[in-house]
Amino acid sequence: MNAPSSYDPAPIYDSIDIDMAVKVLSQTAFSPFFTCFIPIFYVFQGYEFSDPVVLVPSIYCAVVSAFWLLKWISLLYRNQGSLFFKPDPLDWSEQIVVVTGGASGVGELLANTLAVRNVTVVVLDIKPIVTENYNIAYYQCDVSKWEEVEAVSKKIIDEIGQPTMLVNNAGVVQGKLIIDLKPEDVYQTFGVNTLAHFWTLKAFLPGMIKNKTGHIVTMSSVMGFAGSVQMADYSASKAALMTMNESLRYELDKVYDAPGIRTTIVCPGHILTPLFSTIQLPTNPFFKFLAPSIAPVTVVKSIITALDAQQSRTIYLPFYTNFSPVLKMIPSYLRDICQKFSGADHSMRDFKKVTARRTDEGELPHANGKH
Template sequence: MDTNSQSHGEPSLVFDSLDIDLVVKVLSHTAYSPFFLFLLPVFFFFQGHKLDDPPILITSAYFVLVSFFWLLKWYARLYRNQGSLLFGPGAVDWGEQIVLITGGASGVGELLANTLAVRNVTVVVLDIKPIVTENYNITYYKCDITKWEEVEAVAKKVIEEVGHPTVLVNNAGVVQGKLILDLSPEDVKQTFNVNTLAHFWTLKAFLPEMIKNKSGHVVTTASVGGIVGMAQMTDYNASKAAVISLHESLRYELDKRYHAPYIRTSLIVPGHILTPLFSTTHFPSSWLFRFCFPSLEPITVAKAIIAVLDEQHSQTVYLPFYANFTPLLPLLPSFLRDLAQWFSGADHAMNSFIKVSGRREDEGPVSDLSRHSKSE
């Protein structure tokens, strides 16, 4: 094979699959793993170094520092979940769980529903469109979750026909992708109805039984957009910021007012996911950008949610790795904040956005809109 025939502008398959998340994953099992680091001073000792030699002192100090970090992280998680120092939560009996997913007919919700169903979990999907599945243990209910009366009526049917959900995954979402002055009142209402108010309606419908049983798990899907601002995303980001605040307040109400601290509340904060919702966004195509700001496959998010449910711990999950730093951005000086915004390409990602998912009747089909935009 002629190696010179490959274009310099086309990265190899190896580099295509390499991103910062993979690097961090490797480091977490090596350079940031106390179990691995413990072996380093031992290795130098058996190489003939004395205990006060620099190689042993440096590696030992680094081992203690990393171990302290992991111990602090472990204790914080233990405290948040009212855990015991000796005993963690038992394994999930998936056969006893009823998982209700909003927006489960497509994207992450569909993958999550089908993946759980393979585990023989009873899954309930609420959506305005039916889910395409061959799994017998997925029950679909047509429901406009933006309307309390409809959620209340469907909830009664779910409880009567399937049972009380033990896990609630508020996953449904919609995005308009317009500048603030281009947003119609219907656009703003739809965004907040789906992304925010629907969470209130499902909680009002299904949380009482969880409180009664002092157990359950509420998973809230938010977005990095709920933490940092982006152009052409004002309504979406505001709705996700409200959801993050709802999640935080719900935790304290359950802990302090309803005296139900064992109801787990987990928050998923993803970046860009490769679903129809954001299929027409455009980001820089450079290798460096893809390395630092990789887009998420829907299955990655679905697996993260399942891992949260498996662990039975309340937690906040940021995906991908860069999302962990978004809470720090508002603390930066404005010039550094703007530099990060420029590098992320967030303010121009929606320039040619076309709404594909969640279109209302008054918006017309996507094909008509596409032809219209081409004719212009």
Template sequence: MSEEDEYVDGSPIWDSLDIDLFVKVFTHTAFSPFFVMLIPTFYIFQGAKFTDTIVLVSAAYYVFVSSFWAIKWISRLYSNQGNLLYAPRPFEWGEQIVVITGGSSGVGELLANTLAVKSVTVVVLDVKPIQTQNYNIAYYKCDVSKWEEVEAVSKKVIEEIGQPTVLINNAGVVQGKLILDLSPEDVQQTFGVNTLSHFWILKAFLPGMIEKKKGHIVTMASAMGIHGVAQMTDYCASKAALINLNRSLRSELDKRYKCPAIRTTLVCPGHIHTPLFATVNAPPQFFFPTLHPIDVVKRVIQALDETHSQTILLPFYVHFMPYLQLLPDWFADFASWVSIIDFLSDSPSPSLHDPHLHDPHADARLACSRRYRVRTLR
């Protein structure tokens, strides 16, 4: 790689200082059972008695922390029908055929190129070609909002490439209009790309996974599907549908199709730094940090490598969004006021002719050099 291809982040170091960094440090120190175990041990070796208050308190805290992680691990084991004695087989990257919708730009493009570096056969379904130098990325022109096109292209993919083992439903559109400004065509396009495309991809490729009783389905939803915001009613509703689609799909795979080994991963990211959302008013960055496409790609690849069904909420504040509806209205309104979430899109809506409109995470190269980012994930 030449020097001009090297990625240089010119932003101040304080831009990376946010609540997520503190949570990460806290998780690996004061909330790590291995670290906390050393606290009562330290006092005992310093001559403290087992009955001393400091020893008892630190020991009780250790039990609390250990219990938290143990319950979380057992819950994950149960939801994935795992085994206490046998670990799942390692994920063989070279054997995978991954279908990515909306993979020609943004998060999808970065994900496609990163997987290609891992010797994965990648199939990109999009309305425009992907720009890549990786030979193991196959592009098929397809409007995933239309069942007829998905059905025809899926037959070609299975015949020419093989049965996909991983489905990543990533394509999406954003209108950014108030509800009364939305035309019927806007609403149909939003739900066609954001919601119905998931059904069409599943109808086309899921039967092959069920036949082999293995695979992985990644659903790219949004934090806005958990809690709606102003000027994105169609987008929020379409993403909320995906959250319930993922839950229902998980139940059907486990209880009706008897295919628990087909994993499902739901991804609900917050605001991602892309040109499509360049006119969006960014919320306070310390508590509500903006994500970069690389943050999402790393977590998706980690989920695939772990071969577990899971829900990915990014960044940290998204973990609290499901509980807003359980709290008093004044608290939810206060949280919305602090995050300016209902005034994120008070700028003019992006043009429907924007070449990146098909992907809400469009053009990750604004934030980072693609080749550098791919290299960091090898």
């Protein structure tokens, strides 16, 4: 299967999916501002408030308004926000952002985008980032190994300063059946996808706690909510990040008295990056509409928005991933229908590992990673 032409412009009709529909509906049918005009319109036409044509839209508007109000209050509570005052704007020029796995994919785009904002960016990766931005510093580091993270973190703090933001983005996927996984595969998956988060937190979090400010971004996955064929190690490694992020939040709030350190977790679906470039997803229009793949720029925008807002967030992308936490609560036959519709048990059948290949795995048959 050829790597998706995800990096090429798509026809306009390919961009029409449920995410676009939800965005439009959120500004119209599910907007308190928009829906409040419906009963007002009928009142101006001479109808009484007790008339169904006025009463029903009024109740609907109240329900919609209550939903957004409760969501807003929850966000304020989580981030110690004020009902009347916004936090001071974030001074990007004073930020030092560490991005793991910043040499490719989402990490590379995030690093370069932040650098354009005059942010000091530190990239940790086993290979160097290709960039023309002078304010990106690269440190070679295998983040799955504590000894390397510890040594590099000391150099970063000494040479650049105490990081104010940490984006744990590095990831790897093996795409093998459980009994076909080598010990080296499992060690690498959990080392990069899970343990690296603990190592970078051990290295950089103490400085943030001392300053009572900072932001930790954890890159998880929708696969952390669901298991599928040839994804056991990957799904398990991403599931671990869910509870790690929760525990981190409560430790910051209850133990270190540092609620000002924000924690954002990102749970994306399929991102159009080399990591999953050889996956085979269903091609039928219905699947593409309900479960579209997302471009790296979409993920980067969401991360930067959370950083800029100085808010702890849970980011689900695209829209269907919002329902992934309930998969374990629905009847088994419905769960199997979802599994079949997604093609999850067949999508990795011809998968070839393109990124983070170890020396014992050899080179790909084709240099460009296509087959």
